[in-house]
Amino acid sequence: TMLGVITTDATVTGDIWRKMVQIAVNRSFNQITVDGDTSTNDTVIALASGISGSTRISSLDSDEAQQLQACLDAVMQGLAKSIAWDGEGATCLIEVTVTGANNEMEAAKIARSVASSSLAKAAVYGRDPNWGRIACAAGYAGIPFNPNELCISLGDIQLMDGGQPLPFDRAAASAYLRQAGEIHGTVEIHISIGSGEGRGRAWGCDLSYDYVKINAEYTT
């Protein structure tokens, strides 16, 4: 389960605040995954006191709304990433960035599909630069794209371009994964599926033996 409480002293009307919060949730908490299980209790409560005396925001299109939305997105993304970073048994955070999609929603869906893949997560834990599993998870996301435009990189190491697997330094790619695991850092997976404007991100973590151990013991 994830729970969140967000507070601000900005001044905003109720209906706009509710829209802004859902937009930020879709760009943050709804883009993380640890095990694919959607809890019975997931909740984010967001409260705005208005005590800052800032301009009252009553439209999503105003500059003030864009400024507050950016702050809300940032705080929720910071918290959401820390949840994925702290996934049960995790040794590293996985950040999946998808570009070239038709729109933000489609890019986000592909990114989350890859971040959710148990096989891709296990490969990261095994320090295996397994681009095939990444390509597979992108392919079953339910978003159509031309596989001949698929590009995949792990950090700065390109593994696939124009749908063609590339010769790459396997030891270096594996070392990249190992180093991230050693410092509980971040593994970056970059995916491009075409030339559209849509880009999205998702965050997850690697799948370790400890995940099973923790959950075999934490019972109802």
Next chain:
Amino acid sequence: VSLSTNAAGADFVPPAPIFLPEGPWKLVPGGVTAAKGFKAAGMYGGLRAKGEKPDLALVTCDVDAIAAGSFTTNVVAAAPVVYCRHVLDISTTARAVLINAGQANAATGDAGYQDVIECASAIAKLLQLRAEEVLIESTGVIGHRIKKEALLNSLPKLVSLLSPTVEGADSAAVAITTTDLVSKSVAIESKVGGVDIRVGGMAKGSGMIHPNMA
């Protein structure tokens, strides 16, 4: 960016490194209490199955805060989720959020829903609010009712611990954790329309994580 605060409750769980995106803001300490008008507290209320890590948190606002919520779309929604959705259907503002760890109050039927009502009414009375000004969040083992007596008996002390300080926010962030290895709390300061504003928050989560909230 990592916040090296001496977070209250850090002897239980240290604060997480927070990876904030770049932008026209600066990191400030305080999590949910960084913004003006908010207080928080966390304490051990005897709800956890073992250990004495804080397990009860409260966040309050001095004024009627504009309220929004986003909730699981899992149809076996926990009692506090059903309760909050109802409250936010009838009200656009709120004054407090009471959060317990240990039991999720999910799959607990009518009795579990009654427990939420009683907890909201009890904290509202202590804060001199109406019950529908209080929102509730729960996390922990599914299928178990909350340890209501222990929770209700802890409320007077929880209210007395409320504080607008960083420690108040940090202790609340620890109290909402379950299998988390770190507490999650962050706040930023920026400008909206040229006026300084703050946005802060806390979160928990480590397992059963694939949110689809709406």
